[in-house]
Amino acid sequence: MTIGFLGTGKMAEAILSSVVQGGLCEPWEVVACDTSAERRDWIAKQYEVAVTDDAVQTVKSCKVLVVAVKPQDLDALLAGLKGRLTERHLVISIAAGKTLAALKKAAGAKPRLVRVMPNLALSVQEGMSVYCAAKNAKPADRKTVAQLFGGAGAVLELPERHFDAVTALSGSGPAFVAYVMQAMIAAAAALKLPKDAARLLAEQTLIGTGIYLQNTGRDIGEFIQAVASPKGTTAAGLSVLEASDVKAVIGQTLAAAAARSRELSKA
Numbered sequence: 001m002t003i004g005f006l007g008t009g010k011m012a013e014a015i016l017s018s019v020v021q022g023g024l025c026e027p028w029e030v031v032a033c034d035t036s037a038e039r040r041d042w043i044a045k046q047y048e049v050a051v052t053d054d055a056v057q058t059v060k061s062c063k064v065l066v067v068a069v070k071p072q073d074l075d076a077l078l079a080g081l082k083g084r085l086t087e088r089h090l091v092i093s094i095a096a097g098k099t100l101a102a103l104k105k106a107a108g109a110k111p112r113l114v115r116v117m118p119n120l121a122l123s124v125q126e127g128m129s130v131y132c133a134a135k136n137a138k139p140a141d142r143k144t145v146a147q148l149f150g151g152a153g154a155v156l157e158l159p160e161r162h163f164d165a166v167t168a169l170s171g172s173g174p175a176f177v178a179y180v181m182q183a184m185i186a187a188a189a190a191l192k193l194p195k196d197a198a199r200l201l202a203e204q205t206l207i208g209t210g211i212y213l214q215n216t217g218r219d220i221g222e223f224i225q226a227v228a229s230p231k232g233t234t235a236a237g238l239s240v241l242e243a244s245d246v247k248a249v250i251g252q253t254l255a256a257a258a259a260r261s262r263e264l265s266k267a
């Protein structure tokens, strides 16, 4: 499989590194195209893949294209490629807010299109990537997307109508989780725990809880009740949470992020 990356910033690098280092592609099967000479030099040095600033040439030599430029640069990039993208191309866009309809308008009707919403944790192989595919996408295209993104975390296909919620939960979610962590660390520091220790404890508690719940598949409500023994420490803390409006605030947070995602998709 020959893969071209159009734009090789942080997100593309996370995918490219897992593809090359995970053995899905040999370095000579990857072309990294970027307008930034600095990025091209970095990517060539790190991964020994071919680099270029010529997007047209990349499209000529690669059947699978990962489009990873900023959303505001996407239309200009695809306009320059119109007519060159054909049925033989699978175009996978990770540009936030760019719908399949917008991609089709910019890239033309011929290429098979897939839209992906990844998140930042891709760079530590714990990403969450959700994708939706255009009608002309084939089963093999879905397999390709699962392979490309699966090396750097979990992958899920969902209808595009869910993408604003996906953007709010897993796309913006790392910042929300980090915000909670920050509050937990500050609260522990107020209990005189050294800051470095508090950070490690908070990180590991979040990681461990996530992995535990994922591996066991346990019902979350039942898990909370099980760890909160009557009159114990967890129950004492939970009673404060339950009396607060934290659930409503989290609801408003995700609703605001989803509403902004909807606005950006229409822009």
Ligand SMILES: NC(=O)c1ccc[n+]([C@@H]2O[C@H](COP(=O)([O-])OP(=O)(O)OC[C@H]3O[C@@H](n4cnc5c(N)ncnc54)[C@H](OP(=O)(O)O)[C@@H]3O)[C@@H](O)[C@H]2O)c1
Pocket: 006, 007, 008, 009, 010, 011, 012, 033, 034, 035, 036, 039, 055, 068, 069, 070, 071, 073, 076, 077, 094, 095, 096, 097, 117, 118, 119, 120, 171
């Ligand atoms: N960061 C996240 O958590 C996240 C989550 C989900 C989705 N995304 C999406 O991922 C995409 C990439 O984000 P990023 O943070 O990796 O961006 P980034 O670091 O800015 O990387 C984009 C790269 O593409 C280059 N570029 C711009 N126009 C180009 C063109 N016409 N041809 C080739 N290269 C071009 C840029 O060069 P210059 O710097 O010289 O312009 C830059 O090196 C965005 O669309 C974003 O919406 C990001």
